[in-house]
Amino acid sequence: MRALDVEYMWDLVPVLLGYVPLTLFMALIGMFFALILASLMAVERVFRVPVLDIFVRLFISFFRGTPLLVQLFLFYYGLPQVLAFLTTINGVTATIMGLTLHFSAYMAESIRAAILGVDRSQWEASQAVGMTQTQMMGHIILPQATRVAAPTLVNYFIDMIKGTSLAFTLGVTELMGATQKEAAGSFLYFEAFLVVAAIYWIMVEALSFAQRHLETYLNKAYAR
Amino acid sequence: MTSKAAISIKGLNKSFGDTSVLKDISLDIAPGERVVVIGPSGTGKSTLLRCLNYLDRPDSGTIRVGDLTVESAKASRSDILALRRRTSFVFQNYALFANKTARENITQALITVKGQSKQGAATRADEILRETGLIDKADSYPAALSGGQQQRVGIGRAMALDADLMLFDEPTSALDPEWVGEVLDLMRRVAEKHQTMLIVTHEMQFAREIADRIIFMSDGQIVEQGPPEQLLENPQDPRTKAFLWRVSKVAVDPY
Numbered sequence: 001m002r003a004l005d006v007e008y009m010w011d012l013v014p015v016l017l018g019y020v021p022l023t024l025f026m027a028l029i030g031m032f033f034a035l036i037l038a039s040l041m042a043v044e045r046v047f048r049v050p051v052l053d054i055f056v057r058l059f060i061s062f063f064r065g066t067p068l069l070v071q072l073f074l075f076y077y078g079l080p081q082v083l084a085f086l087t088t089i090n091g092v093t094a095t096i097m098g099l100t101l102h103f104s105a106y107m108a109e110s111i112r113a114a115i116l117g118v119d120r121s122q123w124e125a126s127q128a129v130g131m132t133q134t135q136m137m138g139h140i141i142l143p144q145a146t147r148v149a150a151p152t153l154v155n156y157f158i159d160m161i162k163g164t165s166l167a168f169t170l171g172v173t174e175l176m177g178a179t180q181k182e183a184a185g186s187f188l189y190f191e192a193f194l195v196v197a198a199i200y201w202i203m204v205e206a207l208s209f210a211q212r213h214l215e216t217y218l219n220k221a222y223a224r
Numbered sequence: 225m226t227s228k229a230a231i232s233i234k235g236l237n238k239s240f241g242d243t244s245v246l247k248d249i250s251l252d253i254a255p256g257e258r259v260v261v262i263g264p265s266g267t268g269k270s271t272l273l274r275c276l277n278y279l280d281r282p283d284s285g286t287i288r289v290g291d292l293t294v295e296s297a298k299a300s301r302s303d304i305l306a307l308r309r310r311t312s313f314v315f316q317n318y319a320l321f322a323n324k325t326a327r328e329n330i331t332q333a334l335i336t337v338k339g340q341s342k343q344g345a346a347t348r349a350d351e352i353l354r355e356t357g358l359i360d361k362a363d364s365y366p367a368a369l370s371g372g373q374q375q376r377v378g379i380g381r382a383m384a385l386d387a388d389l390m391l392f393d394e395p396t397s398a399l400d401p402e403w404v405g406e407v408l409d410l411m412r413r414v415a416e417k418h419q420t421m422l423i424v425t426h427e428m429q430f431a432r433e434i435a436d437r438i439i440f441m442s443d444g445q446i447v448e449q450g451p452p453e454q455l456l457e458n459p460q461d462p463r464t465k466a467f468l469w470r471v472s473k474v475a476v477d478p479y
Contacts, residue, residue: 119322121315121317121319122319125313125321127279127308128277128308129308129312129313129333129337129381129385130308130309130337135337139332140324144323220365222367223368
């Protein structure tokens with residue numbers, strides 16, 4: 001057993017931190033689009049729009065039923081062979097696409113469950129005062145569902161941050177790819193991956209801290 | 225908020241599965257009239273109210289509010305919306321918007337449904353909160369209010385809509401006894417404004433005092449109706465007699 005090269009690890013930290021923005025960029029953009037897509041699908045699933053419902057269920061089934069890595073390879077290596085306009089897709093875009101579609105499928109189900117969990121009295125009161133369905137969803141149901149779904153959605157976001165490391169397999173030099181390159185140069189694999197693990201861990205912990213504040217904020221209407 | 229529209233209900237039927245809950249109900253209500261519906265549990269009183277604003281869709285029948293006629297066979301989404309916008313509803317379980325403060329519960333529909341300005345809606349809400357004695361709770365969320373306070377906000381929310389018909393579905397049944405009085409007081413105040421009211425309640429004393437007419441319902445039908453003194457003191461139908469005898473017994477000897 002050899003001693004840890006602590007000095008190497010310290011030197012590696014600023015190098016790898018330089019890749020954190022790209023990781024966060026992919027995760028944030030992915031989360032943004034995934035939330036929109038998931039909310040739309042969740043609302044659709046609640047109201048069961050004819051025909052559309054079949055496609056949404058198929059979509060959710062596929063993206064939950066296959067590994068993220070398989071989906072990423074499908075987008076990046078596979079699809080451009082059949083759809084010519086995709087030949088220029090780069091690894092970052094393909095990763096964001098993959099993360100968006102993959103996680104939107106999971107999130108749609110959580111949001112749907114949260115919507116259905118909103119007490120029946122809230123739907124009836126909205127209808128009784130004469131709101132349209134859109135007004136009811138926008139002002140009463142979705143805000144209340146958000147509170148219920150928030151912890152789960154933050155969980156998916158955490159998963160998504162870590163999922164960006166798969167961009168490495170599409171040739172993107174992001175946090176994981178950069179670590180791999182550094183380690184291959186120094187042969188200090190243990191030190192390098194230990195540092196990158198710590199960076200992911202700290203990012204997620206920071207997010208968990210933010211989550212507690214978010215939940216306090218969302219719960220303010222329910223404090224007795 | 226003097227109501228001007230007359231209400232006319234014709235041939236209302238509603239079944240849940242094989243159970244017929246409303247059987248051919250017809251009923252006219254004059255503007256400003258206060259009608260109280262009494263009767264045993266499970267006889268369709270609440271369903272009648274819920275059919276009048278389509279929270280439950282009637283299987284057949286026509287509801288007319290002023291110049292608006294909604295026929296269940298061909299009621300479109302916009303018909304239903306129009307009907308709901310001419311009625312207001314007070315729920316047994318209050319059903320306040322849990323994510324909105326007391327004030328917002330009142331302003332919400334004024335802004336989104338009636339298109340009033342935020343400023344105007346807030347002014348109106350504060351008037352109502354003052355009237356209901358809840359102005360100091362304006363910024364409280366429902367979870368922080370007592371049952372009686374929540375129901376007073378619920379009534380305030382309905383008052384603000386200035387509807388042609390206010391529907392009250394057992395507004396005091398879910399309340400602890402100590403809060404019943406304040407809610408009934410507020411309903412008396414609403415009644416003083418010649419608001420048309422249709423009230424389902426088990427508070428017989430209150431019914432006697434506030435009603436222009438009492439309707440006794442049993443098994444999905446209107447069995448008997450008339451002015452309070454007539455219906456309560458000189459009921460004609462044996463079912464009415466039996467029901468009144470039972471509730472009077474409960475009133476004298478609750479245990």
